[in-house]
Amino acid sequence: MTTEASDWQRVSPLFTIHHLLGFLRELANTNPGALAGMAAGGYAFVSRAPVLAGMAAVLLALLGIGLLIAAWMRFRYRVQADAIQLQQGVFTRQRLTLQFERIQNIRIERPPYLRIFGLARLSIESAGSVSQEVHLPGIPEAMAENLRDQALAAGQFQEPSEQGDAEAEAETARTPHYTTLLTRRPRDIIIYGISSPIILWGAVVISSILGVVTQRFEPEDNGNGEEQLQALIPDAMAVAWVVVPFLALVLILLVVMSIIMALVRYHGYRLEHDEDRYRLHSGLLTRREQMVRHHKIQHLHLAQNMVARFFRRRHLNCYQIGSMGADLPDGSGNSLVAPALTMAEQHAMVSRLCPGLDLNNLVFTPVSPRYMIPKGLFWFSIWLGLLMVAVAGALPILPILILAPVLAALIRKNWRRQGWAMEGDYLVLRGGLFGCHYTLFSGFRGQKLRLYQSPLQRRVGLGNLVIRLSSGGFIIPYIPYEQGQQLLDRLVHDMEHSKAPWL
Amino acid sequence: MFTNHTVLPEELPSISEVPWQKLDPRYPRMVLLHGLGFWLAAGAVGLALTLNAILPLTLTGLAVLWSLLLIPSLMSWPAARVKRYAIREHDVLFHEGLLWKSTTVVPRNRIQHIETENGPLERWYGLVTLKCYGAGGHQADLVIPGLEQHLGQRLRQYLLNEAEDEEDRTAELPDDN
Numbered sequence: 061m062t063t064e065a066s067d068w069q070r071v072s073p074l075f076t077i078h079h080l081l082g083f084l085r086e087l088a089n090t091n092p093g094a095l096a097g098m099a100a101g102g103y104a105f106v107s108r109a110p111v112l113a114g115m116a117a118v119l120l121a122l123l124g125i126g127l128l129i130a131a132w133m134r135f136r137y138r139v140q141a142d143a144i145q146l147q148q149g150v151f152t153r154q155r156l157t158l159q160f161e162r163i164q165n166i167r168i169e170r171p172p173y174l175r176i177f178g179l180a181r182l183s184i185e186s187a188g189s190v191s192q193e194v195h196l197p198g199i200p201e202a203m204a205e206n207l208r209d210q211a212l213a214a215g216q217f218q219e220p221s222e223q224g225d226a227e228a229e230a231e232t233a234r235t236p237h238y239t240t241l242l243t244r245r246p247r248d249i250i251i252y253g254i255s256s257p258i259i260l261w262g263a264v265v266i267s268s269i270l271g272v273v274t275q276r277f278e279p280e281d282n283g284n285g286e287e288q289l290q291a292l293i294p295d296a297m298a299v300a301w302v303v304v305p306f307l308a309l310v311l312i313l314l315v316v317m318s319i320i321m322a323l324v325r326y327h328g329y330r331l332e333h334d335e336d337r338y339r340l341h342s343g344l345l346t347r348r349e350q351m352v353r354h355h356k357i358q359h360l361h362l363a364q365n366m367v368a369r370f371f372r373r374r375h376l377n378c379y380q381i382g383s384m385g386a387d388l389p390d391g392s393g394n395s396l397v398a399p400a401l402t403m404a405e406q407h408a409m410v411s412r413l414c415p416g417l418d419l420n421n422l423v424f425t426p427v428s429p430r431y432m433i434p435k436g437l438f439w440f441s442i443w444l445g446l447l448m449v450a451v452a453g454a455l456p457i458l459p460i461l462i463l464a465p466v467l468a469a470l471i472r473k474n475w476r477r478q479g480w481a482m483e484g485d486y487l488v489l490r491g492g493l494f495g496c497h498y499t500l501f502s503g504f505r506g507q508k509l510r511l512y513q514s515p516l517q518r519r520v521g522l523g524n525l526v527i528r529l530s531s532g533g534f535i536i537p538y539i540p541y542e543q544g545q546q547l548l549d550r551l552v553h554d555m556e557h558s559k560a561p562w563l
Numbered sequence: 564m565f566t567n568h569t570v571l572p573e574e575l576p577s578i579s580e581v582p583w584q585k586l587d588p589r590y591p592r593m594v595l596l597h598g599l600g601f602w603l604a605a606g607a608v609g610l611a612l613t614l615n616a617i618l619p620l621t622l623t624g625l626a627v628l629w630s631l632l633l634i635p636s637l638m639s640w641p642a643a644r645v646k647r648y649a650i651r652e653h654d655v656l657f658h659e660g661l662l663w664k665s666t667t668v669v670p671r672n673r674i675q676h677i678e679t680e681n682g683p684l685e686r687w688y689g690l691v692t693l694k695c696y697g698a699g700g701h702q703a704d705l706v707i708p709g710l711e712q713h714l715g716q717r718l719r720q721y722l723l724n725e726a727e728d729e730e731d732r733t734a735e736l737p738d739d740n
Contacts, residue, residue: 358699381699507673507697508704511578512665530699548668549575555670556653563698 068136068147072198075135076128077173078181079197137196139207142214144184146194158194160214162186164356164380165394168204170347180204184211185382185394193394208351212337236334241412242398242405244329252375252399253322254315255367256388326399333412338378340396352396355561356380358505358531360413362406364495373400374497376409379531381563414500417486424479424490428522431538432475439467480536482547485554487527489534503551504558505529511544527551530563578666581656583647590709591643593688598636605632648707655695655722657705669705673697677722679715691715695722 087095106113130150138145146156165185174180174197182196182204196204244252327344336354341347358381362374377386378396387397398409410419443464450457470493479490482503489499506527513523523541525548527534539547606629612618613625620628642661649656654670674695681691689712694703710718 506670507699508667508669510665510667512660512663515662518664528697528700528704530697545577545579546575549577552578552654552668552670553575555673 068138070132070136071196072174072177072179073132074174074177074179074198075132078171078195079128079131080124082195139210144207144211146196156194158184158186160211163211163214164382166208166211166351167394168201168208168349169343170201170349172345174198175347182207185380212351212353236337238332238334238339240330241333241338242329242331242401242409244326244399246323246327248373248400249322249326249329250319251368251371251373252326253319255365255371255373255375255400256318256322322399329399331398338396350394350396352378352380354413356563357396357413358529358562359499359501359534360410361386362401362410362498362500364492364497366494368400369495371400373402374406375399376401376406378413381530410500414486414502416484417488417500418483419488419498422481422483422488424481424488425543427475427478427480427536428538428540429475430520430522431478432471435474436471439471443467478537480539482550487551489536499534501529501534502560503554504560505562506551506555509548509551511541511548513541517541576651578656578668581649581651583649583656583658585647586643586707586709587690587711587714589688590646590690591640593684593690593709594643595637595640597684598639602629602632602636605629643709646709650718650722655705655707657707667705669695669697671722674704674722677719679719681712693718 102113105116127150131148134150134153135148136146142161143157143159146154146158148154148156163184163186167183169181169183170179171181178201179198180201182199183193184196185193196207199207324344326342328347329342330340332339332341338352338354340350340352342350357378359379361377361379363377363386364374368374375386376398378398380395387395398405401409407419410417443460446455446460446463447457449455450460474493477490477492477496481488481490485502485504487501487503491497491499507530508526508528510526510528511523512526517523517538518541521541522538523544525536525539525544527536536544536547609618609620609625609629613620613622618625638661642659645661646657646659648658653672654668655674656669657667659665675698676696678694678696679691680694685691690708691710691712693707693710693715695705697704707718
């Protein structure tokens with residue numbers, strides 16, 4: 061399987077398409093305002109001086125094409141016995157060496173424009189002290205697969221295994237045999253689309269749109285926007301008739317968008333495993349094939365928001381080293397994801413990923429009710445403010461009074477959700493308000509532990525325990541100090557005595 | 564051979580009985596000097612801004628504000644005095660905090676790299692800061708300031724050796740169960 065050290069190679073010229081798309085995506089993500097301004101400016105330019113604008117456009121296009129070709133010429137790679145080297149950059153040249161054994165996550169992606177030519181894009185994520193991602197777009201599929209196998213094998217060879225070395229070597233040579241662990245039907249993916257966090261951002265989007273709408277009305281005359289609206293629609297009730305359907309429409313649009321994005325990204329979702337390797341196929345247009353080794357998964361997160369709770373589903377994300385984001389329908393994030401799991405599927409996946417852990421039979425230690433005091437004070441002061449406004453007559457008083465028990469109930473509910481459990485090697489943290497989410501990891505994966513207490517906590521013998529993994533930090537708040545110390549001692553012991561591979 | 568002895572909670576080495584080491588006695592002095600330097604500089608800038616009517620403050624107001632700023636600068640001295648560290652067989656510990664007390668533990672087999680650092684003021688006092696980095700983070704997991712130079716270098720070397728051994732996996736952990 062080993063390839064001998066080869067010389068610098070170029071990728072397919074289709075690299076230019078990848079590069080252009082990447083550039084456009086980055087431009088749209090980082091400064092959409094500037095892009096819109098440029099488009100508007102361009103439009104004005106075209107309408108004033110079409111000939112000049114045409115010439116400028118041709119010049120710009122030529123310049124762009126020139127740059128793309130230069131970028132392609134400069135982008136070269138070299139495969140060595142234990143590493144892959146890259147050089148790239150038109151103006152500033154960059155040279156990278158990725159050690160196979162340091163590779164965390166490796167993906168083969170087949171976007172339509174590469175697939176029709178039998179090419180693929182290899183995305184490699186490596187972890188140093190700062191993790192970085194490298195793309196090799198436009199290499200033959202067989203080459204991509206070969207490189208991936210080589211990288212995975214290198215990782216395996218490094219680890220001390222329970223068996224002898226010869227046996228381990230034999231294992232790397234054997235052809236992997238994958239069995240399917242989980243598939244997702246369109247229905248599951250649609251549920252994921254509906255219950256992904258994007259919907260909750262909908263509120264933010266709506267409020268900003270409303271802000272723009274009211275701003276629109278303001279500059280026209282000095283009266284406020286509402287008056288202007290009322291001038292347009294004489295009946296005050298009519299404003300509600302316009303605004304409410306508009307909001308509903310925006311929300312429906314967001315949901316539809318989210319569902320479409322989820323379907324495009326996760327169509328044909330199939331998670332397979334072979335011993336300690338997980339392979340994930342998904343994608344409608346761009347076929348993605350993601351591979352992760354079991355021991356590189358640092359922690360699991362079973363997420364559930366209000367909408368997911370309604371469907372009785374949870375989304376599982378497996379995090380690796382570095383601050384990678386959760387895998388979301390809009391294409392962000394790169395953790396290994398298992399979307400919209402039913403209770404039974406959650407159970408099966410967790411017992412597969414954390415052998416010996418039974419999620420249904422965990423006994424959670426509750427958090428001290430004092431944990432809710434800061435939150436309670438915050439919401440109480442807001443409520444008090446509202447009450448004062450209501451007493452002054454600016455707001456109806458009855459809803460405000462009803463709000464008090466609702467707030468109290470929500471705070472209590474949030475407190476009841478908090479908890480932690482130590483089961484064997486595993487630490488499980490629970491939280492949430494409407495939904496109920498879990499974070500699971502093995503204690504030995506910790507990197508650093510910190511126990512701290514504020515002066516008020518010291519008076520009542522409480523403390524906070526922070527556990528930092530290479531994939532993120534977690535806190536057990538308001539734990540009795542003695543208990544926190546015992547848990548810390550236990551975790552330190554696990555970390556120091558574990559010989560399991562963990563990076 | 565894989566063994567998995569049961570360890571009773573009482574038998575675990577506890578952080579409540581750690582032999583803590585104090586930082587170098589020059590460290591609190593250095594921190595105080597540093598704080599007072601900043602305090603004086605802030606006062607000078609504040610005075611200049613007030614005299615030129617850029618800051619809307621009277622001279623008395625400025626004096627009150629300036630003396631209030633003295634409190635955190637002075638507090639840095641006792642805060643520096645309570646900081647302490649410990650190096651056990653398998654981990655490094657650091658304790659700090661006057662009011663908000665905190666204890667940090669980093670196992671030695673989780674340390675990825677270590678640096679020592681000294682700024683101009685630290686060089687003047689002959690002190691160094693030791694920083695331990697773990698995997699996956701951008702910040703140091705553990706920072707021990709105020710170590711005497713040679714001690715700092717020795718500690719760094721000592722911890723580095725352990726980390727390398729871990730990486731090579733040549734040295735087995737002593738079986739102390």
